[in-house]
Amino acid sequence: MKLTEIVVEDAIVPSLAGAERDDVLRELVQALIAAGKLSADDEEQIVTRLLDRERRGSTGFGRGVAVPHVKHDAVESIVAAVGLSQKGVDFAAMDKKPVYSIVLLVSPDDRPEEHLQAMEAIFASLSKEDFRRELRQAESREAIVTLLGEADSQHLAG
Amino acid sequence: MSERCTIEVTIINTLGLHARPAMEFADIAGGYQSSVSVKKDGIDPIDGKSIMHIMLLAATKGTALEITAEGPDAEACCAALKALVEAGFNED
Numbered sequence: 001m002k003l004t005e006i007v008v009e010d011a012i013v014p015s016l017a018g019a020e021r022d023d024v025l026r027e028l029v030q031a032l033i034a035a036g037k038l039s040a041d042d043e044e045q046i047v048t049r050l051l052d053r054e055r056r057g058s059t060g061f062g063r064g065v066a067v068p069h070v071k072h073d074a075v076e077s078i079v080a081a082v083g084l085s086q087k088g089v090d091f092a093a094m095d096k097k098p099v100y101s102i103v104l105l106v107s108p109d110d111r112p113e114e115h116l117q118a119m120e121a122i123f124a125s126l127s128k129e130d131f132r133r134e135l136r137q138a139e140s141r142e143a144i145v146t147l148l149g150e151a152d153s154q155h156l157a158g
Numbered sequence: 159m160s161e162r163c164t165i166e167v168t169i170i171n172t173l174g175l176h177a178r179p180a181m182e183f184a185d186i187a188g189g190y191q192s193s194v195s196v197k198k199d200g201i202d203p204i205d206g207k208s209i210m211h212i213m214l215l216a217a218t219k220g221t222a223l224e225i226t227a228e229g230p231d232a233e234a235c236c237a238a239l240k241a242l243v244e245a246g247f248n249e250d
Contacts (some may be wrong), residue, residue, distance in 0.1 A: 034245065058179055061209050063228045094209075112173045119177065120216035127210040 001078075001117040002156075003125065003148040006105070010035035011081035014143045016102075021091050023065065025050045025068055028081040028104040035081075042074045046106065053070025064136065065126045069105035071115065078118045080105045082144060084136065101126075102134045125151040161192070161232035167239075168222050171246035175217035177209070179247035184209045186238050192229025194239070198222075206239075 008033055011031040018024040026047050032038045038046065049070045053059065060066040066089075081104045088098025103122050107115040125131045138144045163170040169175055175243030187206045193227070198221060204211035206225065210231040217223060223243070 043181065048224055057178060059177060063210075067177070112176070116174050116176060116213075116216040119213045123213040124211045127208075 001114070001121040002152045003080075003121055004145070004152050006078045006080045006118050006121070007082055007103075007148055008035045008037050008079050009141065009145055011037065011079070012144050013081070013083040014138060014140055014144060016083045016085045016089075019085075019087060019089065019104060021054065021089055022047075022051060024083060024085065024089050024102060025054075025104065028083050029100065031081045031083070032079060032104075032106065037079045038074055042072065046070055046072055046074070050104070054091070058092045060091030060095075060099050061126075062093055062095040062097070063126075063129075063132060064088075064097060064100045065132060066091045066093065066099040066102045067105060067122055067126070068102065068117070069107065069119075069137060071107045071109050073109045075106050075108055078105065078107045078114055080118070080122075082148075083136075084099075084138065084144075101132065121152075121155065126157045160229060162226070162228045163232045163236040164209060164224060164226045165236045165240050166222060166224050167243040169219055169243065171249040173221055173249060174219050174221070175212060175215060177213065179249070180209050180212040182247060183212055183239065183242060186242055187227075187235065190227065190229065190231045190235035190238075191227050192227040192232040192235045195226050196227070197224040 091099040195203040196206045197203040
């Protein structure tokens, strides 16, 4: 699965306004709504489920990245938003360090295989130090899209 | 004395090896001194103590995995991981 296929370009937020985890999650859900991928009617429920998920175990997997995710029947295919925080956000991450890059994933309810493939595509890139550094330093939506495209070609080649 | 053990397991829970079970797997593996690697057909072995790496397996229900532990407590580590996977990570 390609990152450029799941990340919604209009839901890339190069500079998140929120400083707290809960605000940032809402901001990214709203970005997906603004991009036309989610309905505003589902905002509360999706945000609530994302927060529940974080409370059961942080998706801050360490090294400054978090991948909050939720399954919801509001989507028919996987959609993801990407947000960057300059100051860092406390996600209660496993390594206790702030999170600078967030990939928020909404998967359909009934397709666990696709969800795993999307997570694989995301971690194939996020597990690389170079990618994490370049993503964190990206300053525009265009720069992030380019980076995701490069990551896709490396992933498929590798 | 260093031990080495290799076991084969199959993912049986409906949702597969998604983030929560991956976390549990890495947690248990991390509790042992032994190194843990996990191999799926066609891809290079990954570090079984890293959640990010475990997610690279994209191990759906029915996927066979080969787990290798190496170190002073390898046997115990294999047994614990086998039990976890075979219990379907207590899901379903």
